[in-house]
Amino acid sequence: MTSLTAKDKEVVKAFWAKVGGSAAELGSDALARLLVVYPQTKTYFSHWKDLSPGSAPVKKHGATIMNGVSDAVGKIDDLTGGLLSLSELHAFTLRVDPANFKIFAHNILVVLAINFPDDFTPSVHVAMDKFLAALARALAEKYR
Amino acid sequence: MVKWTDKERSTVRTVWESIDIDELGPEVLRRVLIVYPWTERYFGAFGDIFTTTAILQNPKVAAHGIVVLRALDQAVKNMDNIKDTYAALSRLHFEKLEVDPDNFRLLADCITISVACKLRAEMNPQVQATWQKFLQAVVDAMCAQYY
Numbered sequence: 475m476t477s478l479t480a481k482d483k484e485v486v487k488a489f490w491a492k493v494g495g496s497a498a499e500l501g502s503d504a505l506a507r508l509l510v511v512y513p514q515t516k517t518y519f520s521h522w523k524d525l526s527p528g529s530a531p532v533k534k535h536g537a538t539i540m541n542g543v544s545d546a547v548g549k550i551d552d553l554t555g556g557l558l559s560l561s562e563l564h565a566f567t568l569r570v571d572p573a574n575f576k577i578f579a580h581n582i583l584v585v586l587a588i589n590f591p592d593d594f595t596p597s598v599h600v601a602m603d604k605f606l607a608a609l610a611r612a613l614a615e616k617y618r
Numbered sequence: 619m620v621k622w623t624d625k626e627r628s629t630v631r632t633v634w635e636s637i638d639i640d641e642l643g644p645e646v647l648r649r650v651l652i653v654y655p656w657t658e659r660y661f662g663a664f665g666d667i668f669t670t671t672a673i674l675q676n677p678k679v680a681a682h683g684i685v686v687l688r689a690l691d692q693a694v695k696n697m698d699n700i701k702d703t704y705a706a707l708s709r710l711h712f713e714k715l716e717v718d719p720d721n722f723r724l725l726a727d728c729i730t731i732s733v734a735c736k737l738r739a740e741m742n743p744q745v746q747a748t749w750q751k752f753l754q755a756v757v758d759a760m761c762a763q764y765y
Binding site: 603 | 648649652653670673674727730731732734735736737738739741742743744746747750
């Protein structure tokens, strides 16, 4: 797929400046949805007692993930380099099937649409979709 | 045949009833063309759909968005028979329109996101799960007559 244009990066950064403050809540909601809407993803979290939306581990881990996304916005000019250690973590320790990055990205977009319906215009939607795809690619870099 | 609980049926109906097709239809198709620009290949007759501004202002895009959502109404009314309900439409999209069926998945995602903008917190995780299950059944039916 295509790489991010200067315009894409501008749109992503401007939008994130607006919404990034809510990263923790957005992340918790996105993770909660992932587990409910795509139950196969629960297989990665058998070590949690409670996988329901609003549970402590879901809230905490959702925030962790989304803070990672925030961090990636700051590294938007070199996602591959910037996310190297995270990629190694996902490849060698977590071993998450990278197909799940796409599914998680969809839930991030849904959560953005729900919370920022007026700002999440088609133009912002396409830039964010491209950014999350680029993020996923960088995260999958060390897999094989 | 897809199995639906009573709760799922009522969820799909409730979501559908809170949607204004004339408002959402144009929005959905605009989103598809802007977010996935390669879909422009199917709409040669619509005139200028090559920039975001043009897409947002194009009356044929708006009109066709309404046509597409009206067709979705058929699935809401025939949840136990979505496959048969869409057999002719599926054949049409394969034989005449020659649409890559992956586009049905892209359209479904855009419908979900546009509905999410409208419903906001009402689209809780359970509602999202049911709504996406419903759209998946529609997508499967639209793919069913491809050979």
